[in-house]
Amino acid sequence: MFKINKSKLLLATGLLTMAGAANAGYDIKLSDQDKISFGGYIKVDARYVDGDVAYRPFWIGTGTKLEESASQFNLYANETRFNMKYSHGDVMGFIEMDFWGGGGNEIVSNSANPRIRHAFIKYKNVLAGQTWTTFMNTSAIPETADFAGATTGLVFIRQGQVRYTAGNFQVSVENPETWGGDTANDSMPDVVARYNMKGDWGNVSVSALARQLNTTLGNTETAIGASIAGRIKTSGKDDFRFQIHQGELGRYVGAAFAKDVVGEEVEETTAYLAAYRHFWNESLRTTIMYGAAEADVSGADRSQWSVNLFDNLTKQLSVGVEFGQFIMDDQDADSNYAQLSLKYVL
Template sequence: MKKMNYSIIWVSIGLSSLGMTHAGSLSELEQLKSEVKQLREMIEQHQKQQNQAVELIHNQPQTIQLPDANSSTSPLLMRSKAGVDVNLYGNVRADLLYQAEGGGADRLYNQINSVPLKGNNESSDVLKSTLAATRIGLDFKTADQDLNAKIEVDFLGANEALRIRHAYFNYGAWLVGQTWSNFAVPDYMPETIDALGYVGGAVKRDPQVRYTYKFNAETQLVSAVEDSKDALSQMRLPLFSTRLNHSFADRAGSMSVRAMMSQKRTATDDELAWGVGIGAKYELSTKTTLKADYYHVKGDSSLVSWTNAGFSVDANKKIMAMNEFDSLTLGVTQQFSPQWRSTLGYGYMKADENQKYIQYLSDPTKANKHVWQAWANVFYSPKKPLSFGLEYVYGERKAFAAGVNGQDTGEDNRFNAVAMYNF
């Protein structure tokens, strides 16, 4: 703008000089001076308006428009061809086990119901490690919050092969696919390092169709038909399960009452299996949590972990008797600080000593009167997403019959350690 002012001024001076040198008349000179004065006033007025505009901009409050976390422009991991938002999660997990006494040679994780009886091919004083529990998952979400899906895998299949943990979709109140059994839920198991958990608990996932009815925000009834993948039974009808969930009004805990029934079928016979369960967790304080879970089951071994075969058969595959058992797990978790926490836990399973059931077992040394385990662990998280854990567990099983050396007890005495990077 200043450059423009100077140019006009020089033009004005030139015109004035020209007029004075070659003036034809006094009136023409006065008219020219008047026009130059008007032009200067216009320039000064324009400059004043420009300065006011700049000052107004400088005095305006400065704002930055941040992206809405719920909008479609928020950062996403990826978006599928169908327009579905996809989020990746999982962990890299390294497990280390030192088997002091007992245990078997075939698997690193818990196998308390089948550990060798004392003096019979025990695998003691052995160090094992694996990364098979490393996990990868994908969550799928659409703009419609009633529709979502999940796929999750790990490497705990045969010979550390990839296996499906969860694969399902939700549509409103319906769920279709594979996830935790509606009957044998892990919600009330005390925390463990062992990837399979301990006696008294359940880590069963199976294909199912599930419907959830909400009475209110605190209470829901969940019913499902499931394929429990029972290797002993030739399924003709799916297992039916129902579960009533309730959260306490103060939000300090929750409980669940469960029931199931299932047809057990061989080539020549069939029987009805059934079970009930109840679990609860309660926060004594913001740092102390109690958990407890109880099951009573007859005729099924496919849902609750570390139990005997659900039924025994004769040479013609006729079901002669059904196993019946009670199981219980208890635990307390203490959060000492944001980095440190610890859990003490105990699990127990007791079977009914049905002599007819025992008589028709192919090997009664592999079935148990009772099984128990106790454990203590500590977890340390120096910073997210790292976590380290150390655990000691001791357990025993007492078989229905003794081995060739007269021993009917097997033990599990070991240390577990884990290192995880969660993402």
């Protein structure tokens, strides 16, 4: 049996290598209980940014204000990713990487280091490893050309965790990190509880987060927060996606938007996002999106909007164009951007 499985695995690897990057994903049955799957996509982006917020290949919840406005154009393929899943009965292992790990330069080769996005093991109802936080509803992320989408209004974080799922209810203990505080004494894991409601109409999740934060002077503070997010089907293939987050959420919201603690005070954040996707025909579609976040102690106030147009040229090949703006109201700065994306799903 071992020889048979090994030969099939070698065959699968050989097929993937010979086929190159631009080919369909693979789902290969090795035995009655064993299956290996390969997937991912190739994505090429052309991005132009103009304004007094420094260029970024994708917006996050913060930015650097420039003394004078500047314009920059870049062409890159860093979002390209590859994943592999191995299943053996009730056990499943999954790993995924992309190429936002830094490295390389724009002078010679533009080489980019791979980084781990997901790496976890799932056995029946228990998941252990690194993946999206249980606090996050991934179905509520809009379709955008910008890699992150409107992170200013999103819960957006991957981290180590142990999660238990019982029907619609999920609970997890997750990696702690007091951003802006005493990280050397993060001795208690973050705790997340989430309840999912779903049907033919779509889905909605309600999540709660509890953490122990450590200030730089050695004090401990309890931080709690809540989130409601979902994707609601409307007419035809159209859908409405939303997120609302409130509480002492710190690093969980906005991808570096606000720290967990500022001095000896715990930051409180309010963030929200709304996006509507409309299908003009079977594949041509547009998403209009707006996201914003505010923090009470630091006074951070950021927002982002965008509108795009995507179409599938083939079942696996799509092209999209997007226009939008990232705004830092607290610093009186903003930048406009335009992006063209080509994506081939493996």
